[in-house]
Amino acid sequence: MTDTHAKPEIANADPVLEKALAILGPRGLVTDADTIEPWLTDWRGRYHGAARALAQPETVEELAQLIKLCGESGVPIVPQGGNSGMVGGATPDQSGDAILLSTRRFQGIEIDEQTMTARCGAGVILQVLHEAAEDVGLRFPLSLGGKGSATVGGLIATNAGGTQVLRHGTMRALVEGIEVVLPNGDVLDLTSPLKKDNRGFDLKQLWIGSEGTLGIVTSAVLQLVPAIAERRVVWAGLPDIFTARKLLLHCQRAMPDALEGFEVMPGICIEQVLKYVPNAQSPLEGEHGWHVLLEFDAAKDAADGFGEAVEQVLADAFEAGLIEDAVIAANEGQAAQFWELRENISPAEKQRGPAMQHDISVAVASMPEVLSKAEKEIPELFPGTMVMGFGHLGDGNIHLHVCEPGAPDKAAWEASTGKAVSRWVYEMVTAAGGSISAEHGIGQDKRDILLETHDPAAIRAMRAVKAALDPQGLLNPGKLV
Amino acid sequence: MTDTHAKPEIANADPVLEKALAILGPRGLVTDADTIEPWLTDWRGRYHGAARALAQPETVEELAQLIKLCGESGVPIVPQGGNSGMVGGATPDQSGDAILLSTRRFQGIEIDEQTMTARCGAGVILQVLHEAAEDVGLRFPLSLGGKGSATVGGLIATNAGGTQVLRHGTMRALVEGIEVVLPNGDVLDLTSPLKKDNRGFDLKQLWIGSEGTLGIVTSAVLQLVPAIAERRVVWAGLPDIFTARKLLLHCQRAMPDALEGFEVMPGICIEQVLKYVPNAQSPLEGEHGWHVLLEFDAAKDAADGFGEAVEQVLADAFEAGLIEDAVIAANEGQAAQFWELRENISPAEKQRGPAMQHDISVAVASMPEVLSKAEKEIPELFPGTMVMGFGHLGDGNIHLHVCEPGAPDKAAWEASTGKAVSRWVYEMVTAAGGSISAEHGIGQDKRDILLETHDPAAIRAMRAVKAALDPQGLLNPGKLV
Numbered sequence: 001m002t003d004t005h006a007k008p009e010i011a012n013a014d015p016v017l018e019k020a021l022a023i024l025g026p027r028g029l030v031t032d033a034d035t036i037e038p039w040l041t042d043w044r045g046r047y048h049g050a051a052r053a054l055a056q057p058e059t060v061e062e063l064a065q066l067i068k069l070c071g072e073s074g075v076p077i078v079p080q081g082g083n084s085g086m087v088g089g090a091t092p093d094q095s096g097d098a099i100l101l102s103t104r105r106f107q108g109i110e111i112d113e114q115t116m117t118a119r120c121g122a123g124v125i126l127q128v129l130h131e132a133a134e135d136v137g138l139r140f141p142l143s144l145g146g147k148g149s150a151t152v153g154g155l156i157a158t159n160a161g162g163t164q165v166l167r168h169g170t171m172r173a174l175v176e177g178i179e180v181v182l183p184n185g186d187v188l189d190l191t192s193p194l195k196k197d198n199r200g201f202d203l204k205q206l207w208i209g210s211e212g213t214l215g216i217v218t219s220a221v222l223q224l225v226p227a228i229a230e231r232r233v234v235w236a237g238l239p240d241i242f243t244a245r246k247l248l249l250h251c252q253r254a255m256p257d258a259l260e261g262f263e264v265m266p267g268i269c270i271e272q273v274l275k276y277v278p279n280a281q282s283p284l285e286g287e288h289g290w291h292v293l294l295e296f297d298a299a300k301d302a303a304d305g306f307g308e309a310v311e312q313v314l315a316d317a318f319e320a321g322l323i324e325d326a327v328i329a330a331n332e333g334q335a336a337q338f339w340e341l342r343e344n345i346s347p348a349e350k351q352r353g354p355a356m357q358h359d360i361s362v363a364v365a366s367m368p369e370v371l372s373k374a375e376k377e378i379p380e381l382f383p384g385t386m387v388m389g390f391g392h393l394g395d396g397n398i399h400l401h402v403c404e405p406g407a408p409d410k411a412a413w414e415a416s417t418g419k420a421v422s423r424w425v426y427e428m429v430t431a432a433g434g435s436i437s438a439e440h441g442i443g444q445d446k447r448d449i450l451l452e453t454h455d456p457a458a459i460r461a462m463r464a465v466k467a468a469l470d471p472q473g474l475l476n477p478g479k480l481v
Numbered sequence: 482m483t484d485t486h487a488k489p490e491i492a493n494a495d496p497v498l499e500k501a502l503a504i505l506g507p508r509g510l511v512t513d514a515d516t517i518e519p520w521l522t523d524w525r526g527r528y529h530g531a532a533r534a535l536a537q538p539e540t541v542e543e544l545a546q547l548i549k550l551c552g553e554s555g556v557p558i559v560p561q562g563g564n565s566g567m568v569g570g571a572t573p574d575q576s577g578d579a580i581l582l583s584t585r586r587f588q589g590i591e592i593d594e595q596t597m598t599a600r601c602g603a604g605v606i607l608q609v610l611h612e613a614a615e616d617v618g619l620r621f622p623l624s625l626g627g628k629g630s631a632t633v634g635g636l637i638a639t640n641a642g643g644t645q646v647l648r649h650g651t652m653r654a655l656v657e658g659i660e661v662v663l664p665n666g667d668v669l670d671l672t673s674p675l676k677k678d679n680r681g682f683d684l685k686q687l688w689i690g691s692e693g694t695l696g697i698v699t700s701a702v703l704q705l706v707p708a709i710a711e712r713r714v715v716w717a718g719l720p721d722i723f724t725a726r727k728l729l730l731h732c733q734r735a736m737p738d739a740l741e742g743f744e745v746m747p748g749i750c751i752e753q754v755l756k757y758v759p760n761a762q763s764p765l766e767g768e769h770g771w772h773v774l775l776e777f778d779a780a781k782d783a784a785d786g787f788g789e790a791v792e793q794v795l796a797d798a799f800e801a802g803l804i805e806d807a808v809i810a811a812n813e814g815q816a817a818q819f820w821e822l823r824e825n826i827s828p829a830e831k832q833r834g835p836a837m838q839h840d841i842s843v844a845v846a847s848m849p850e851v852l853s854k855a856e857k858e859i860p861e862l863f864p865g866t867m868v869m870g871f872g873h874l875g876d877g878n879i880h881l882h883v884c885e886p887g888a889p890d891k892a893a894w895e896a897s898t899g900k901a902v903s904r905w906v907y908e909m910v911t912a913a914g915g916s917i918s919a920e921h922g923i924g925q926d927k928r929d930i931l932l933e934t935h936d937p938a939a940i941r942a943m944r945a946v947k948a949a950l951d952p953q954g955l956l957n958p959g960k961l962v
């Protein structure tokens with residue numbers, strides 16, 4: 001963001017920008033192309049757009065006025081949080097018609113320790129919220145790779161997931177209330193602290209996961225949970241994904257309230273990390289078909305005998321033939337190393353070369369079969385490709401990455417064979433009753449495949465709601481539906 | 482419901498009913514006035530309507546065809562589950578234009594023990610679901626007074642609450658998926674067992690709590706939880722509602738995962754029960770300003786040392802001056818007696834005479850003050866009235882009943898002073914940032930007061946969604962918005 005307060009240069013005396021400037025003031029409207037530039041490309045570098053200006057209102061009232069102005073002038077608005085999305089949902093098209101809207105100036109965190117909630121501005125960065133909660137002995141139990149950039153507003157707009165969904169749910173489960181500005185400029189305050197309220201439809205649910213197509217979230221009240229008193233992070237090796245599923249059930253039955261993480265990784269993923277990431281080390285000595293990273297957490301009231309209980313769960317799993325080997329992190333440093341190994345899968349893959357990435361979900365019980373089918377059939381149909389399916393087995397959500405076979409022209413491979421791989425994956429997942437987007441959303445990246453694979457009745461209902469709330473279609477056009 | 486399969490008599494050769502008969506068959510369309518009659522009056526006997534016929538489709542396809550027919554013919558549809566709602570939401574108006582639609586033939590319960598879910602027809606009665614879950618060592622953790630009549634479809638349409646919301650949430654938190662027929666006849670299957678799915682708006686949230694105004698729920702997948710291994714039901718006496726709030730916090734901090742019930746009752750409520758209900762007995766010997774019914778539950782994995790933990794919580798509460806006296810039910814029989822005493826408040830009140838009933842919520846922390854204000858000011862403003870505020874303090878939800886002062890003409894009192902009392906209550910609650918309907922919904926009973934007290938921006942948004950999905954306004958007209 002710029003810090004200059006000089007009056008922005010407005011090209012060709014654009015009357016909409018003149019009015020926007022009057023509403024937002026010089027700090028709230030950026031027209032300098034160099035300042036805007038970084039925000040016009042998406043996180044993965046796959047989309048690049050253009051914008052008339054970057055608006056960064058400071059108050060909800062300013063935002064409401066800006067939205068009314070855009071409605072009167074027919075100017076599209078593309079909202080953006082931390083610009084760390086995976087599907088181009090915050091990148092404008094190339095026409096340069098749209099105003100890019102940043103919510104990053106909506107700041108402030110107020111924590112109510114008694115009700116264990118945090119009232120946050122939409123621009124608050126996830127990492128900052130984590131730290132604020134920790135400072136008072138609480139925590140916000142949602143985390144993901146982009147936590148240093150992702151904002152509360154963006155997390156809500158995309159119903160973000162991550163590695164703790166198994167126990168605490170996605171963003172939707174953690175949002176107690178939101179304040180949102182509608183396409184007609186109405187400000188809707190849905191942050192009331194009521195635990196029960198049956199005054200009509202639960203409107204806030206509409207905006208969670210709507211990817212900025214129905215309104216702009218300006219602040220939220222989020223649920224916090226007690227800080228972790230003790231945790232046990234475990235690395236386990238086992239022969240196949242079917243056994244991993246059995247281990248998951250075993251752990252869920254034994255310690256349902258403690259299991260917070262259950263990440264699965266095929267042996268091939270770990271090999272890549274060891275090969276490409278300096279100083280990476282496998283926690284286990286032998287080779288295993290699959291690896292599982294487990295995290296068990298205890299709050300203060302459940303910490304008695306907790307370590308012993310985890311050891312017992314693992315001993316029982318070994319006895320039952322569910323694990324070949326396992327190690328419990330001896331200290332926080334080792335626990336962090338285990339998680340780092342998991343988080344290094346994507347960086348290692350990036351060094352290796354391009355991959356078609358699919359964020360899919362199916363019923364947890366069906367995942368082993370779906371994954372085995374993909375591992376077997378994709379290399380047969382697309383020779384030389386390597387399939388890496390890893391991630392949140394406990395949520396039925398796997399990141400199914402298909403690495404290119406060393407093609408001379410990577411971009412050409414992606415555009416032809418790569419596309420065919422993705423189509424095959426999405427059709428298989430749809431046939432299995434699954435989702436083509438478990439946690440990353442639709443954005444512009446998956447819009448066409450959504451329209452092809454999704455229930456037409458659901459598309460009709462979504463479009464009806466969109467048309468009702470945004471009849472001019474000015475909010476984040478070209479995204480989602 | 483009728484069991485006759487004879488062809489219904491259709492008055493004046495009503496062409497819509499002729500076509501409906503062709504779709505539904507003789508068992509699916511009831512025109513006999515005596516058979517329909519009981520379903521035209523609401524649970525509390527305050528609303529009475531008329532209907533063209535009673536439709537009771539057997540299949541989703543039949544229902545979709547009926548809805549399309551009604552759309553083509555401009556015939557309103559009033560859906561009904563167990564007809565046990567509190568706000569006249571399932572009672573048609575007196576025009577006789579509407580078809581009353583019963584979902585009671587959508588039956589069937591399939592329990593998946595592994596995923597702990599139940600797939601139910603909308604017509605399944607809550608009590609029946611409770612028993613089916615118990616049969617396999619699970620439970621459905623939502624219960625309320627009307628459980629012998631209330632259906633799954635009605636519970637979803639009204640986002641029902643009850644006495645276990647504190648730990649398990651309202652119906653919304655327990656619905657994994659629904660199948661719904663839309664006003665345009667589309668059948669939307671939102672019952673996929675995916676734990677994560679970010680393909681656009683979470684549509685199912687729209688229908689939960691929409692009171693039949695946006696579509697008809699035909700089946701649902703509901704979350705079950707493990708059966709209770711052990712429970713401790715406690716009756717406590719304490720001086721005032723402020724202390725009750727402190728006791729709540731004390732229990733929530735000490736045993737956050739175990740506290741399932743926290744019902745507060747003023748001494749005057751208990752006096753009424755002892756006076757009007759034969760054989761009712763107070764669990765405590767002395768007199769107390771307020772009584773609290775607490776339930777602590779332990780699942781199998783948490784049953785170790787559970788009884789001792791509850792005793793410790795109570796001992797600490799006594800030590801801290803939070804309770805004057807308390808007794809733990811010695812066995813299941815006594816536990817049931819404690820709950821019966823709580824459930825007898827409404828029957829006792831009914832014997833005493835009419836009362837204006839208000840199902841309100843405010844932030845839990847604000848409830849003691851709101852309640853004290855009501856107890857002090859209502860009898861001052863409306864002499865002779867008696868205020869009884871009882872219920873789910875843990876949810877910030879109190880049933881605030883104001884008993885009439887022995888007026889000679891009860892009906893006249895209700896229509897004049899009673900109405901003024903209600904207006905005072907709703908205005909006070911709104912000023913305190915609360916809800917005029919915590920769990921009972923809006924129906925026809927609270928529609929006008931909703932329009933007067935609610936945020937106009939929220940009403941506009943609800944009306945926009947309603948118009949988008951039901952442009953003819955044929956589904957449950959005159960209810961909600």
